[in-house]
Amino acid sequence: MDLVEELRNRGLKVTPQRMAVLRVLSEGGHYTGEQIYETLKKTEPGISLSTVYNALETLREARLINSFEARGATWYEFRKEPHANVICVDSDEILDVDVDLSNLTSSINSKGIKVKGVNLVVYGECGKSGESFHQ
Amino acid sequence: MDLVEELRNRGLKVTPQRMAVLRVLSEGGHYTGEQIYETLKKTEPGISLSTVYNALETLREARLINSFEARGATWYEFRKEPHANVICVDSDEILDVDVDLSNLTSSINSKGIKVKGVNLVVYGECGKSGESFHQ
DNA sequence: AGGGGTTCCTGGAAAAGTTTTAAATTGTTG
DNA sequence: CAACAATTTAAAACTTTTCCAGGAACCCCT
Numbered sequence: 001m002d003l004v005e006e007l008r009n010r011g012l013k014v015t016p017q018r019m020a021v022l023r024v025l026s027e028g029g030h031y032t033g034e035q036i037y038e039t040l041k042k043t044e045p046g047i048s049l050s051t052v053y054n055a056l057e058t059l060r061e062a063r064l065i066n067s068f069e070a071r072g073a074t075w076y077e078f079r080k081e082p083h084a085n086v087i088c089v090d091s092d093e094i095l096d097v098d099v100d101l102s103n104l105t106s107s108i109n110s111k112g113i114k115v116k117g118v119n120l121v122v123y124g125e126c127g128k129s130g131e132s133f134h135q
Numbered sequence: 136m137d138l139v140e141e142l143r144n145r146g147l148k149v150t151p152q153r154m155a156v157l158r159v160l161s162e163g164g165h166y167t168g169e170q171i172y173e174t175l176k177k178t179e180p181g182i183s184l185s186t187v188y189n190a191l192e193t194l195r196e197a198r199l200i201n202s203f204e205a206r207g208a209t210w211y212e213f214r215k216e217p218h219a220n221v222i223c224v225d226s227d228e229i230l231d232v233d234v235d236l237s238n239l240t241s242s243i244n245s246k247g248i249k250v251k252g253v254n255l256v257v258y259g260e261c262g263k264s265g266e267s268f269h270q
Numbered sequence: 271a272g273g274g275g276t277t278c279c280t281g282g283a284a285a286a287g288t289t290t291t292a293a294a295t296t297g298t299t300g
Numbered sequence: 301c302a303a304c305a306a307t308t309t310a311a312a313a314c315t316t317t318t319c320c321a322g323g324a325a326c327c328c329c330t
Binding site: 068072089095103104107114115116121122123125126 | 203204205207209219221223224230232234235236238239242243246247248249250251252253254255256257258259260261262
Binding site: 143148149150151167168169184185188189207208209 | 287288289290291297298299
């Protein structure tokens with residue numbers, strides 16, 4: 001099922017702005033709302049920051065993208081398997097690291113909590129240094 | 136080693152404001168900076184919000200308390216073993232759930248990343264409903 | 271295909287909520 | 301008591317949400 005279909009199936013309209021946000025995130029990496037807005041301003045003249053935030057929230061509810069909070073901001077990424085978001089304290093990068101979270105989820109489920117989402121943020125030294133914009 | 140000693144050992148001054156913040160957190164639960172400020176205003180007349188934030192950052196760096204981000208705010212808790220912070224989507228409570236994170240940490244360490252901190256935020260239904268202030 | 275109508279979405283400005291900063295004052299430690 | 305760190309107050313910064321009028325997407329119909 002492609003992204004357009006997934007939006008329609010949920011009664012959501014397929015707008016150019018939503019597709020533009022998806023296009024940015026589908027290339028991989030981690031972005032704040034502001035970063036997506038700055039990226040899209042170049043190709044989507046007139047798009048507004050509130051539209052970006054509206055689209056992000058809608059796409060997140062539709063589970064087409066994920067979000068997590070770190071460093072005082074909300075970060076968005078294209079949907080993918082549960083994983084660790086590793087924040088490199090030396091390089092400011094955010095890396096995806098595949099880890100198995102199924103044991104953890106079932107352990108919490110067994111305590112009477114129905115797990116709806118898991119956000120794992122790890123702070124660590126990854127040996128690199130310097131800044132990188134595309135996170 | 137008590138808290139006063141731990142502050143002194145790190146070259147930090149023991150101020151009434153820092154001790155007041157520790158007193159709130161040591162009773163357990165999860166608080167935002169604003170909630171701690173509101174709590175302390177009753178017993179520490181004249182304390183300011185920025186002092187609370189300064190103290191929280193200092194205490195966090197000294198590893199006497201933990202913090203994690205969720206729901207658009209930073210939440211603080213007294214230091215304890217790594218665990219899952221479960222946000223109940225039905226009751227707005229935040230619960231501590233003990234889970235073993237050692238496998239996860241060593242798995243990430245083995246990929247060349249030196250783990251400095253783990254923040255595990257889980258969203259789930261815990262069957263309760265209604266609001267609770269002390270989280 | 272094309273048009274009409276309904277519903278939902280967008281854009282711009284402003285507000286809200288959280289956290290940080292600046293500069294002067296006060297407090298803690300040796 | 302001197303040296304230096306921490307607190308206070310106010311304002312600003314930063315991210316995100318809200319409001320609503322105008323516009324666009326979708327559905328149905330021909």
